[in-house]
Amino acid sequence: MHEPTVTSELVAQHGITPDEYEMIKSILGREPNYTELGVFSVMWSEHCSYKNSIVLLKTLPKEGPMMLAKAGEENAGVVDWGDGRAVVFKIESHNHPSAVEPYQGAATGVGGILRDIFTMGARPIASLDSLRFGSLDNPRVRFLVDGVVRGIGGYGNCFGVPTIGGELIFEDSYTGNPLVNAMAVGMVKTDKIARASASEVGAPVYIVGSKTGRDGIHGATFASEELSEESESRRPSVQIGDPFTEKLLLEATLEMIDADVLVGIQDMGAAGITCSCSETAFRGGQGMHIDTGLVPVREEGMTPYEILLSESQERMLVIVRPGREDDVIAIFKKWQLEAERIGEVIEGGCFIVDHNGERKVDIPADALALGGRTPQYKRAETKPTHIDTAQSWDQDSISQRDNYGDVLKRLVGSPNLADKSWVYHQYDTSVRTNTAIGPGMDAAVLRIRKTNTALAAATDGNGRYCYLNPRRGAQIAVAEAARNLVCVGAQPLAITNCLNFGNPYKPEVYYHFAECVRGMGEACRFFGTPVTGGNVSFYNEEGPRAVYPTPTIGMIGKIEDVRHITTNDFKATTDYIAVVGETRNELGASEYLKTVYGLTTGKVPALDLAREKAVQQFILRAIQNQWIASAHDCSDGGLAVALFESCIGRDDHLWGIDCEVDVGAIRPDAYLFGESQSRVVVSFDDANRQIIEHAAQEAHVPLTIIGRVAEGGRFVIKPFIDESIEELRALHRDCIPTLMDERVTASRVA
Numbered sequence: 001m002h003e004p005t006v007t008s009e010l011v012a013q014h015g016i017t018p019d020e021y022e023m024i025k026s027i028l029g030r031e032p033n034y035t036e037l038g039v040f041s042v043m044w045s046e047h048c049s050y051k052n053s054i055v056l057l058k059t060l061p062k063e064g065p066m067m068l069a070k071a072g073e074e075n076a077g078v079v080d081w082g083d084g085r086a087v088v089f090k091i092e093s094h095n096h097p098s099a100v101e102p103y104q105g106a107a108t109g110v111g112g113i114l115r116d117i118f119t120m121g122a123r124p125i126a127s128l129d130s131l132r133f134g135s136l137d138n139p140r141v142r143f144l145v146d147g148v149v150r151g152i153g154g155y156g157n158c159f160g161v162p163t164i165g166g167e168l169i170f171e172d173s174y175t176g177n178p179l180v181n182a183m184a185v186g187m188v189k190t191d192k193i194a195r196a197s198a199s200e201v202g203a204p205v206y207i208v209g210s211k212t213g214r215d216g217i218h219g220a221t222f223a224s225e226e227l228s229e230e231s232e233s234r235r236p237s238v239q240i241g242d243p244f245t246e247k248l249l250l251e252a253t254l255e256m257i258d259a260d261v262l263v264g265i266q267d268m269g270a271a272g273i274t275c276s277c278s279e280t281a282f283r284g285g286q287g288m289h290i291d292t293g294l295v296p297v298r299e300e301g302m303t304p305y306e307i308l309l310s311e312s313q314e315r316m317l318v319i320v321r322p323g324r325e326d327d328v329i330a331i332f333k334k335w336q337l338e339a340e341r342i343g344e345v346i347e348g349g350c351f352i353v354d355h356n357g358e359r360k361v362d363i364p365a366d367a368l369a370l371g372g373r374t375p376q377y378k379r380a381e382t383k384p385t386h387i388d389t390a391q392s393w394d395q396d397s398i399s400q401r402d403n404y405g406d407v408l409k410r411l412v413g414s415p416n417l418a419d420k421s422w423v424y425h426q427y428d429t430s431v432r433t434n435t436a437i438g439p440g441m442d443a444a445v446l447r448i449r450k451t452n453t454a455l456a457a458a459t460d461g462n463g464r465y466c467y468l469n470p471r472r473g474a475q476i477a478v479a480e481a482a483r484n485l486v487c488v489g490a491q492p493l494a495i496t497n498c499l500n501f502g503n504p505y506k507p508e509v510y511y512h513f514a515e516c517v518r519g520m521g522e523a524c525r526f527f528g529t530p531v532t533g534g535n536v537s538f539y540n541e542e543g544p545r546a547v548y549p550t551p552t553i554g555m556i557g558k559i560e561d562v563r564h565i566t567t568n569d570f571k572a573t574t575d576y577i578a579v580v581g582e583t584r585n586e587l588g589a590s591e592y593l594k595t596v597y598g599l600t601t602g603k604v605p606a607l608d609l610a611r612e613k614a615v616q617q618f619i620l621r622a623i624q625n626q627w628i629a630s631a632h633d634c635s636d637g638g639l640a641v642a643l644f645e646s647c648i649g650r651d652d653h654l655w656g657i658d659c660e661v662d663v664g665a666i667r668p669d670a671y672l673f674g675e676s677q678s679r680v681v682v683s684f685d686d687a688n689r690q691i692i693e694h695a696a697q698e699a700h701v702p703l704t705i706i707g708r709v710a711e712g713g714r715f716v717i718k719p720f721i722d723e724s725i726e727e728l729r730a731l732h733r734d735c736i737p738t739l740m741d742e743r744v745t746a747s748r749v750a
Contacts (some may be wrong), residue, residue: 003033003034003035003303003305004034005034006031006032006033006034006037010034010037011037014037014038014040014041015041015045016037016040016041016044020040020044020375023375024040024367027363027364027367027373028362028363033360034305035303035304035305035308035353035360035361036360036361036362036363038305038308038309039274039308039309039351039361039363039368040363040368042270042271042274042275042309043271043274043275043278043368043369043374044368044374044375045271046504046536046538046539047270047271047537048270048271048275048370049370049374049375050370050536051374051375051376051377052377052379052504052505052510052538053499053504053513053517053536053538054370054376055376055377055378056378056513056514056517056518057071057517057536059517059518059521060517060520060521060524060531061521061524061525061530061531062530062531062532063530064494064528064529064530066079066080066493066494067079067080067494067530067532068080068086068190068193069193069532071530071531071532071533071534072370072371072533073283074120074195074196074533075090075116075117075119075120075196075266075267076088076089076090076116076117076120076122076184076186076496076532076533077089077090077494077496077532077533078120078188078193078532079493079494079532079556080190081187081448081453081455081558082453083451084189084190084191085187085188085189085190085448086122086187086188086189086190086193087122087185087186087187087455087493087556088117088120088122088185088186088187088188088193089117089183089184089185089186089457089496089532089554089556090113090116090117090183090184090496090532090533090534090535090554091113091128091130091181091182091183091459091496091497091498091534091535091552091554092109092112092113092116092181092182092498092534092535093109093179093180093181093182093498093500093535093537094106094108094109094112094180094181094182095177095178095179095180095181095500095537095540096177096539096540097109097238097239098144098147098148098151098178098180099144099176099177099178100238101147101238102143102144102146102147102148102151102178103147103148103150103151103154104151104238104239104240104241105147105148105151105180105238106147106148106149106150106151106152106155106180106182107151107152107154107155107241107243108155108238108239108240108241108313109151109152109180109181109182110127110129110151110152110155110156110159110182110184110241111155111159111241111243111246111313111314112182112267112269112313113127113182113183113184114127114159114161114184114246114250115246115249115267115269115314115316116184116267116269117184117185117186118186118250118253118254119194119196119253119265119266119267119316120186120188120193120194120195120196121188121189121192121193121194121254121257121258122186122187122188122193123186123187123188123250123254124159124161124184124185124186124250125161125162125185125186125187125432125434125446125455126161126162126163126164126184126185126435126444126446126455126457127156127161127162127163127164127182127183127184127185128163128164128165128166128182128183128184128185128444128457128458128459128554129152129163129166129180129181129182129183129459130166130167130179130181130183130459130461130498130552130554131145131148131149131166131167131168131169131178131179131180131181131423132168132169132170132171132174132178132179132463132500132547132550133145133148133168133169133170133174133175133178134170134171134172134173134174134175134176134178135170135172135175135415136170136415136736136739136740137739138175140175141170141175141178142739142740144178145740146740148178148180149423149426150426152182152426152427153426153427153428154243155241155243155246156243156427156428157243157427157428157431158243158244158247159243159246159247159250160247160428160431160432161184161431161432162427162428162429162430162431162432162434162435162438162446163424163427163428163429163439164429164435164437164438164439164444164446164457165438165439165441165443165444165457165458165459166183166424166439166459167459167460167461168420168423169416169463170415170416171463171464171548173463173467173545173546173547173548174463174547174548175542176542176543176545177540177541177542177547179500179537179540179547179550179552181459181498181500181535181552183457183459183496183498183554185446185455185457185556187448192257192258194257194262194264194265195264195265195283196264196265196266196279196280196283197263197264197280197283197284197319198263198264198280198281198283198284198286198288198319198345199263199264199283199284199285199286199345200263200284200286200319200321200322200345201286201345201346201347202322202344202345203263203319203320203321203322203344203345204319204320204322204325204341204343204344205277205288205290205317205318205319205320205341205342205343205344205345206317206318206319206320206325206328206339206340206341206342207268207273207295207296207315207316207317207318207338207339207340207342208249208252208253208315208316208317208318208328208332208337208338208339208340209245209249209268209314209315209316209337209338210242210245210249210298210312210313210314210315210337210338211296211297211298211312211338212272212273212295212296212297212298212302212307212310212312212315213297213298213299213302213310213312214299214302214306214310215238215239215240215310215311215312215313216238216239216240216272216310216311216312216313217306217309217310217311239311239312239313240312240313241313241314242313242314245313245314245337246313246314248335248336248337249314249316249335249337251335252331252332252334252335252337253265253316255331255335256318256327256328256331259324259327259331260321261320261321261324261327261328261331262318262319262320262321263284263319263320263321263345264280264283264284264318264319265316265317265318265319266279266280266316266317267316268311268312268315268316268317269311270311271309271311272308272309272310272311272312272315273290273292273295273307273308273310273317274308274309274351274368275368276316276317277290277317277343277351277365278351278363278365278368278369279365279368279369279370280317280319281345281349281351281365281369282349282365282366282368282369282371282372283369284345285349286345286346286347286348286349286365287345287346287347287348287349287350287351287352287365288343288344288345288346288350288351288352288365289343289344289346289352289353289354290342290343290352290353290354291342291343291353291354291355291356291357292304292307292308292342292353292354292355292360293354293355293356293357294340294341294342294343295307295340295342296338296340298312304353304355304360304361308353308361319345325341349364349365349366350362350363350364350365351363351364351365351368379504379505379507379510380507380510381507381510381511381514382507382508382510382511383508383511384508384511384512386467386468387468387469389601390468390469390588390589390601390602390603391469391603393588393601393602393603395585395586395587395588395602395667395670398587398593398597398599400667400668400669401596401669404640404668404669404672404720404721405720405721405722405723407592407596407669407672407673408640408641408644408672408715408721408723408728409723409727409728409731410595410596411591411592411595411596411637411640411641411673412637412641412644412728412731412732413731413732413734413735414591414595414735415735415736415739416591416595416636417591417636417637417641417732418731418732418733418735418736419440419732419733419735419736420439420440420736421439421440421733422736422737422740422741423439423736424438424439424440427439434446434447434448434449435447436454436562436565437456437488437565437567441488441567441568442458442483442484442485442487442488442568442631442632442633443456443457443458443484443485443487443488443490443557444456444457444458445488445489445490445559445565447562452560452561452562453558453559453560453561453562454490454558454559454562454565455490455556455557455558455559456485456488456489456490456556456557456558456559457485457554457555457556457557458481458484458485458554458555459481459552459553459554459555460477460480460481460484460552460553460555461477461550461551461552461553462476462477462480462589462636463547463548463549463550464548464589464594464600465477465589465604465605466512466516466548466549466550466551467512467548467549467600468588468589468600468601468602468603468604469589469603469604470511470512470513470515470516470519470549471515471516471518471519471522472519472604472607473516473519473549473551473604474515474516474517474518474519474520474523474551475519475520475522475523475607475609476604476605476607476677477520477523477551477552477553478495478520478523478524478527478529478553478555479523479527479607479609479612479677479678480633480635480677481495481553481554481555482527482529482555482557482612482616483612483615483616483633483635483678483680484555484633485555485556485557486557486616486619486620486623486631487566487568487619487631487632487633487680488559488565488566488567488631489559489564489565489566489620489623489624490557490558490559491557491558491559491560491620492527492528492529492555492556492557493529493555493556493557493558494529494530494531494532494555494556495524495529495530495531495532495553495554495555495556496531496532496533496534496554496555497520497531497534497535497551497552497553497554498534498535498536498537498551498552498554499513499516499517499534499535499536499537499550499551499552500537500540500547500549500550500551500552501513501516501536501537501538501540501546501547501549501550502538502539502540502541502546502547502549503538503539503541503546504538504539506546509546509549512549513538513549516549516551517551520551520553522609523609526609526613527609527613529555534554560624561624563626564623564624564626566623566628566630566631567630567650568630568631568632568633568645568646568681569630569646569647569648569649569650569655570629570630570646570647570649570655570657570683570709571629571630571683571709572629572685572709573655573708573709573710573711574685574686574708574709575629575683575684575685575708575709576683576684576685576686576689576705576707576708577643577646577657577659577681577682577683577705577706577707577708577709578681578682578683578684578692578703578704578705578706579634579639579679579680579681579682579702579703579704579706580615580618580619580679580680580681580682580696580701580702580703581611581615581634581676581677581678581679581680581701581702582611582676582678582679582702583639583666583670583671583674583676583679584605584606584666584670584674584676585665585666585667585670585674586603586605586606586670586674586675586676587602587667587669587670587673587674588601588602588603588604588605589601589602589603589604589605589675590602590605590637590638590673590674590675591636591637591638591641591673591675592637592638592669592673592674605674605675605676605677606676606677607677607678608678611678612677612678614699614700614701615678615679615680615701617699618695618696618699618701619631619680619682621695621699622682622692622695625691627684627688627691627692627695628682628683628684628688628692629683629684629685630646630681630682630683631680631681631682632645632646632680632681632682633679633680634676634679634680634681635675635677636675637673637675638672638673638674638675638676639671639672639673639674639679639681640672640673640717640721641673642679642681643657643659643681643715643717644715644725644728644732646681646683647715647725647729648729648732654712654725654726654729655709655710655711655712655725656709656710656711656712656713656714656715656716656725657707657708657709657710657715657716657717658707658708658710658714658716659706659707659708659716659717659718660706660707660717660718660719661706661717661718661720668720672717672720672721683709689705712725712726713725715728
């Protein structure tokens with residue numbers, strides 16, 4: 001097979017800088033050939049090497065008494081659950097593929113994150129998604145929303161894992177570059193955790209699952225560049241998924257791990273065979289030799305370059321215990337899947353590739369694998385001018401509204417605060433019958449079979465906050481994720497993160513990234529929630545505009561007793577309604593400011609981590625002692641929106657409220673719609689009032705009773721709002737279906 005001559009132009013086309021090319025020549029002691037250039041291109045891409053982020057990521061807290069694997073050591077994070085079990089979880093992005101081909105981009109994002117879970121021996125029990133798009137007034141955006149939602153549902157529903165939660169946000173900055181972040185959670189026995197390591201010399205190496213095709217070639221490098229008009233022509237870089245094959249692969253993999261026939265295993269995600277071979281060899285301190293001529297392919301004439309860089313889905317690399325080859329083949333034959341030996345683990349630490357006996361690649365594995373000799377950079381930081389401008393904005397420069405009932409209608413009927421059931425009704429949220437709380441609440445909850453415990457999970461992040469104050473915005477993302485878990489009765493355990501930013505070579509973008517990492521680290525240390533791993537997605541830009549800096553936090557927590565599972569909806573007429581925490585005179589960065597005034601400015605709400613922790617500990621104590629009937633995080637849209645959301649029962653029963661507030665020196669709109677942090681709306685009965693008030697006083701946590709739950713009819717916050725709860729609910733329920741369903745057919749062909 002004739003290969004092109006490596007020229008400076010070809011090097012540049014592969015995304016390798018002149019300095020990096022000199023590094024490659026120094027490592028090899030010679031010029032790389034064309035196939036080796038492709039290998040370096042994908043492994044030194046941002047997507048695989050984290051070259052512009054790893055220096056800062058190393059500063060995040062990764063230690064904790066429950067951690068069973070450090071961040072970066074394995075395919076996903078592992079947290080001890082107790083009783084011989086562990087939780088395996090991770091979040092990753094599939095932004096660029098979803099912008100080009102939304103259905104397959106989203107579907108293969110789900111498939112990839114599920115493989116990260118079950119390659120560690122864990123059976124997936126849940127998935128979540130965090131989605132961000134531009135305005136639904138844009139036909140192209142509606143096309144993307146429709147495709148992404150169908151892709152997530154199409155893959156997850158067929159695979160048989162419940163999609164239990166997530167978030168859906170609309171901001172103009174995501175118009176051309178949506179964010180599609182997928183999270184998966186699994187459970188494994190601690191003595192069955194599989195490792196992504198090739199440590200035994202002579203162990204045979206197999207590729208298992210689907211055949212290899214040309215789909216997804218250079219997907220890693222595609223994800224490491226800005227979107228442009230040429231991106232539409234890069235559809236071959238978008239992988240094609242098959243959830244039914246993945247289901248078979250899951251069962252075969254778990255059977256293989258249970259039979260103890262493996263030395264190591266790794267998913268073939270970004271950079272395909274190249275990444276899985278080089279990284280498992282590096283982790284095991286050995287080398288690996290494979291022959292691409294032995295790889296099962298589904299297209300004729302595939303070159304070693306194409307085979308090594310293909311990102312075809314539903315494939316894995318397994319390193320088999322010598323003498324157990326027949327067992328592996330028998331397992332995969334049983335599940336009607338491919339299992340072909342393509343090489344073996346060798347001494348010397350090199351990744352060596354032949355094709356039908358002809359040497360194509362000979363590269364030290366540590367020159368390719370994350371944590372080895374891949375480039376590491378810390379880029380220049382420049383604080384954007386808009387941050388100081390926002391800090392100096394005076395909220396008294398805007399006039400107060402005359403009718404706060406109309407404001408509430410506008411907010412609950414806006415896309416960011418509207419009912420998201422149009423989305424999650426397309427997902428199977430209860431398959432496997434363990435879902436205790438599904439989408440639409442503060443956090444999702446799954447019962448853990450054969451135990452009295454439950455697992456809570458949530459995704460959180462506010463790009464607008466991080467745009468205006470990245471450090472505090474990232475702290476708030478961690479704090480709110482923890483608060484959401486606490487509100488369902490869970491003790492937060494650990495996080496995974498998906499960090500979505502623009503081009504890191506732009507100093508203002510890198511400033512946002514660095515400050516978000518610092519803020520996230522500070523909050524995680526304070527809450528004792530170590531970072532188990534995750535994903536960095538740079539180059540989320542279209543033209544001159546980058547997406548808002550968006551660190552998505554995926555957090556899990558543990559509910560020790562399923563009787564403590566709590567929801568955010570009111571439960572009984574005449575129950576007291578109270579606000580735990582302090583409401584401040586803050587309007588900056590709020591949904592109210594953006595929706596009503598069209599402004600994205602102002603100071604991001606203040607956050608006192610000690611006060612936040614005190615509120616969370618109080619709420620958790622109140623739930624565990626069964627003092628409160630409901631708890632709801634007060635965040636986007638402020639107090640009035642939180643109260644409205646608590647009026648919607650799980651069976652769509654509508655409660656009313658009869659409340660009265662004294663705003664004091666605070667602006668009425670700031671009291672009603674400001675987004676002061678560390679607040680929770682709770683409800684409780686007469687029998688528990690004195691207990692709760694005394695406990696709050698002991699904990700030095702503000703608690704203000706503002707009214708009672710009423711039976712249907714009116715939503716009253718005297719002296720400002722008196723509206724029909726049915727009318728508010730209709731606006732809330734119909735917003736997204738109205739924007740999507742009437743025009744989605746036309747937008748699919750836009």
